[in-house]
Amino acid sequence: xxxxxxxPSWVICKSGTSVKIECRSLDFQATTMFWYRQFPKQxxxxxxxxxxxxxxxxxxxxxxxKFLINHASLTLSTLTVTSAHPEDSSFYICSARARGGGxxxxxxxxxxxxxx
Amino acid sequence: GQNxxxxxxxxxxxxxxxxxNCTYQTSGFNGLFWYQQHAGEAPTFLSYNVLDGLExxxxxxxxxxxxxxxxxxxxxxxxMKDSASYLCAVRDNQAxxxxxxxxxxxxxxxx
Numbered sequence: 001x002x003x004x005x006x007x008p009s010w011v012i013c014k015s016g017t018s019v020k021i022e023c024r025s026l027d028f029q030a031t032t033m034f035w036y037r038q039f040p041k042q043x044x045x046x047x048x049x050x051x052x053x054x055x056x057x058x059x060x061x062x063x064x065x066k067f068l069i070n071h072a073s074l075t076l077s078t079l080t081v082t083s084a085h086p087e088d089s090s091f092y093i094c095s096a097r098a099r100g101g102g103x104x105x106x107x108x109x110x111x112x113x114x115x116x
Numbered sequence: 117g118q119n120x121x122x123x124x125x126x127x128x129x130x131x132x133x134x135x136x137n138c139t140y141q142t143s144g145f146n147g148l149f150w151y152q153q154h155a156g157e158a159p160t161f162l163s164y165n166v167l168d169g170l171e172x173x174x175x176x177x178x179x180x181x182x183x184x185x186x187x188x189x190x191x192x193x194x195x196m197k198d199s200a201s202y203l204c205a206v207r208d209n210q211a212x213x214x215x216x217x218x219x220x221x222x223x224x225x226x227x
Contacts (some may be wrong), residue, residue: 036217042219046214046215097213104164105149105215107158108158110158112156
């Protein structure tokens with residue numbers, strides 16, 4: 001089945017650090033990738049939609065200058081959390097979808113980000 | 117906008133059948149998905165409905181009624197490993213191609 005790889009799994013770093021998270025579709029081409037954030041015991045909240053070769057579309061309330069998204073190829077999207085602060089600590093999950101109307105989104109394993 | 121409702125928690129015993137309901141309100145409905153998420157892990161895809169009716173996949177079945185804005189996930193012959201959060205998600209044409217998720221139903225299966 002479709003596999004999405006997300007790296008790293010865990011990040012612990014100091015406040016003010018920038019953190020880059022990679023999301024790769026391993027066995028299919030993903031023209032669109034999605035970035036979600038999930039706080040404990042809450043739902044997945046869509047942050048942005050990443051389109052290959054174009055600018056990402058951010059959801060209302062998500063700062064595009066703080067959460068930089070680059071979708072450089074059909075198999076790779078990156079999310080960079082710039083100047084991270086403790087309130088940015090969360091579970092970040094990427095997902096990718098192949099072409100086709102009924103295709104589900106397949107999720108990476110997520111990145112647990114802890115800012116001290 | 118979109119609104120997706122599902123119960124917060126449910127409990128059941130091994131071997132039983134449980135039905136998790138989901139109601140939704142969207143502007144441009146284009147499919148409903150169910151995902152399973154174990155604690156600390158990413159969601160895994162369970163089922164997809166875009167037309168009315170029942171889709172069966174082994175121990176899991178999902179039903180959709182578009183006129184009622186209603187779906188359910190049916191789990192049969194429950195096992196301990198089925199203890200997880202079950203997420204109802206809707207694709208809305210008005211919201212692009214991303215899935216919009218409900219808050220999830222935490223299912224606890226006991227022996």
